[in-house]
Amino acid sequence: MDILYAILVDPFVQMVELPDFFLQVLWEGFVAGVLYALIALGFVLIYKASGVFNFAQGIMVVFAGLTLVGLHEKGVPAYLALILTIGVMGLLALAVERFVMRPLVNQPDIILLMSTIGLTYFLVGFGEFVFGGEPKQMITTELGLPTGSTAFEIGDGGLLILQHIDIAAAVIAIIMVAVLAVFFNKTRIGRALRAVADDHQAALSVGISLNQIWAIVWFAAGIVALTTGIMWGARSDVSFALEIIAFKALPVLILGGFTSIPGAIVGGLIIGVGEKIGEIYWGPLVGGGIESWLAYMIALIFLLFRPQGLFGERIIERV
Amino acid sequence: MLYRESGQYKTSYIADQAIFPIREDRIGMAIIGLVALAIPFFASDFFLNAIMTPFLILSLAAIGLNILTGYAGQLSLGTGAFMGVGAYSCYKLTSIFPDVNIIILVMISGLFSAGIGVMFGLPSLRIKGLYLAVTTLAAQFFLEWCFIRIPWLYNYNASGAIEVPERRGFGDIILTGPSASAMTQYFVVLAIVVVVTLAVKNIVRGRIGRQWMMIRDMDIAAELMGVRPLTAKLSAFAVSSYLSGVAGAMFIFFYLGAAEPSAFSITLSFQILFMVILGGLGSLVGSFFGAAFIWGLPIVLRAGFPALGLNVGAEVIFHIAQMVVGALIIFFLITEPHGLARLWQIGKEKLRVWPFPYA
Numbered sequence: 001m002d003i004l005y006a007i008l009v010d011p012f013v014q015m016v017e018l019p020d021f022f023l024q025v026l027w028e029g030f031v032a033g034v035l036y037a038l039i040a041l042g043f044v045l046i047y048k049a050s051g052v053f054n055f056a057q058g059i060m061v062v063f064a065g066l067t068l069v070g071l072h073e074k075g076v077p078a079y080l081a082l083i084l085t086i087g088v089m090g091l092l093a094l095a096v097e098r099f100v101m102r103p104l105v106n107q108p109d110i111i112l113l114m115s116t117i118g119l120t121y122f123l124v125g126f127g128e129f130v131f132g133g134e135p136k137q138m139i140t141t142e143l144g145l146p147t148g149s150t151a152f153e154i155g156d157g158g159l160l161i162l163q164h165i166d167i168a169a170a171v172i173a174i175i176m177v178a179v180l181a182v183f184f185n186k187t188r189i190g191r192a193l194r195a196v197a198d199d200h201q202a203a204l205s206v207g208i209s210l211n212q213i214w215a216i217v218w219f220a221a222g223i224v225a226l227t228t229g230i231m232w233g234a235r236s237d238v239s240f241a242l243e244i245i246a247f248k249a250l251p252v253l254i255l256g257g258f259t260s261i262p263g264a265i266v267g268g269l270i271i272g273v274g275e276k277i278g279e280i281y282w283g284p285l286v287g288g289g290i291e292s293w294l295a296y297m298i299a300l301i302f303l304l305f306r307p308q309g310l311f312g313e314r315i316i317e318r319v
Numbered sequence: 320m321l322y323r324e325s326g327q328y329k330t331s332y333i334a335d336q337a338i339f340p341i342r343e344d345r346i347g348m349a350i351i352g353l354v355a356l357a358i359p360f361f362a363s364d365f366f367l368n369a370i371m372t373p374f375l376i377l378s379l380a381a382i383g384l385n386i387l388t389g390y391a392g393q394l395s396l397g398t399g400a401f402m403g404v405g406a407y408s409c410y411k412l413t414s415i416f417p418d419v420n421i422i423i424l425v426m427i428s429g430l431f432s433a434g435i436g437v438m439f440g441l442p443s444l445r446i447k448g449l450y451l452a453v454t455t456l457a458a459q460f461f462l463e464w465c466f467i468r469i470p471w472l473y474n475y476n477a478s479g480a481i482e483v484p485e486r487r488g489f490g491d492i493i494l495t496g497p498s499a500s501a502m503t504q505y506f507v508v509l510a511i512v513v514v515v516t517l518a519v520k521n522i523v524r525g526r527i528g529r530q531w532m533m534i535r536d537m538d539i540a541a542e543l544m545g546v547r548p549l550t551a552k553l554s555a556f557a558v559s560s561y562l563s564g565v566a567g568a569m570f571i572f573f574y575l576g577a578a579e580p581s582a583f584s585i586t587l588s589f590q591i592l593f594m595v596i597l598g599g600l601g602s603l604v605g606s607f608f609g610a611a612f613i614w615g616l617p618i619v620l621r622a623g624f625p626a627l628g629l630n631v632g633a634e635v636i637f638h639i640a641q642m643v644v645g646a647l648i649i650f651f652l653i654t655e656p657h658g659l660a661r662l663w664q665i666g667k668e669k670l671r672v673w674p675f676p677y678a
Contacts, residue, residue, distance in 0.1 A: 053449055099649070100649055100653075103653040104652065104653055104656075107652075107656055108656075109448070109449065110388075110394060110596070110600075111596070111652055111656045113449070114592075114593070114596045114648065114652055115648070115649050115652045115653075117589060117592075117593070117648070118644075118645045118646070118647075118648030118649040118652065119645065119649065120645070121641055121642070121644055121645030121648065122641075122642050122645030122646050122649070123645070124641055124645075125638045125639065125640070125641030125642030125643075125644075125645060126638075126642050128638045128641075129635065129638040129639060129642060133634065133638075247456060247460075247585070250453045250456060251453060251456075251457075253453070254450055254453050254454075258449070286468070287468045288468075289464060289467070289468060290464065292460050292463070292464050293457060293460035293461040293463075293464050296453070296454070296456050296457030296460055296461070297457055297461065299453060299454070299457070300442060300454045300457045303442065303445070303446050303450060303454060304442060304445060304446070307445050307446050307447070307450065308450075309450075317539055318539075
């Protein structure tokens, strides 16, 4: 009975008794979820346009952050470093398209997945080779991002502390999704992107250049990665240890479905909030640290009921 | 001319169903066997310990993953964790039954891994492809967490790591532990790998293996033709995890000697996945090629830079090695997506018509 009480009742009692703490946990989960969603967004962009499951997205996040900080350390002013980093991500997109995607066109999914894991290895080695392996501090103030925090009083004496950088992250994420939505729906290139996502051959036949489109989506994913890198880097250090967050984006994708942008957002929030609440309220029952696998378990259970994800297109199989 | 099967007539079904029906294959296998037996008498302890033994062990792990991914078509990213299950259960077994021969325990510990593999294989009945790959990540991270958080698994050691105790067998030969000789360990590993590989070869060319391949090629069609997806998929998970478990137990007991939970991290899973992909999906000989390539390349690179007279730090070499491995993986995928096994096949076809360019 004690166990049942500890699992089923006690966590909720704690939530009600300390509402300010609960809200704080919720907020932390929300912010983590926004960042997961941003990584997942990069995945979805590339998956939609080329059917490639881009494993390197998480590493691109770190790589972009590291390039930005590394350039600044070498004496480049912050804003110039930002522009240069965007340039580097553009070059990376071109290189990936030319040397990885183009030769591998029409290969089975698993080969493309493997090639992006190879790319991951390459980027990790390259980034550490150029900028060194030790963790770096993100140049938050130099980029003009807000620091500090605001405290709200809740109930009788409870405090909810919101870091300004987290608020900024949420706002930027929302802006980014809005811009992407406009870009996809209203511009010429965006329409071409959607055409490619729909059917490669049909898109080719109406004169859309696949190579150009792929370079553009990889560049867009690079920009998303840079944003994520700045935001995540501001919360902790920039180092390849962040690689682990890349894996967290996978359950997010599974929840949201590989092809859905709203799915990536909703999935990110569910995973972010779910794992924080699970860790704080249920984690101590089994010794803590369950954050490392809870997200995957949530995704697994969801999948058992909806194998195509929450927003994925229905899978129809034919022989 | 060198590799030609013409003139070798089979007059009985037994001869027709032999593992190596072609005489040249048998000769080749005999030569490989002799070389494998002769290596320890010529090579240094370092070569045996740091290259040959882990190569054989990782080949077995790669075969394990190849069963699942290459033969049964179920993508898995959790091999490292299943190896860990084998290692930890072998450690517990030898703590509880110190008198039983360690080789028997290694073979038994694979069964625990197989059980857990089947459990995590259950979702494969509903979930397919990349989605399944992510669910195997659940196994990876959950099991890794167990290795850290369940102190019973490592006998409540303060360090949280498992250390291999000294175990003797076959009279009084030291098989494991720090004072075991490299040669003994090599021979033990060689024997296990050869026996298990032969068993697997017979499984994959028999009824069960054909069922796996049917499921891989088109699961719905296979089901319509009377293959039960439940048994086929779960048996693939079981055999695959068994092999991974045995490989993991050997990895600790005959190679590393001690291990922290991080030894079985996702990095190991990826390493083995690379071995399978580069070696060739659905090929046993490819698993050996892939293991040799992925395990050998960083060693060669590390040895190669000083040999070229380049004086760079160990860390820089490590980074460069990583870059080169990544680039080479992409290069290989582009030039030969079917892996090294395909190159081997092409080589055999060339030998067959040699010295003429065409048959």
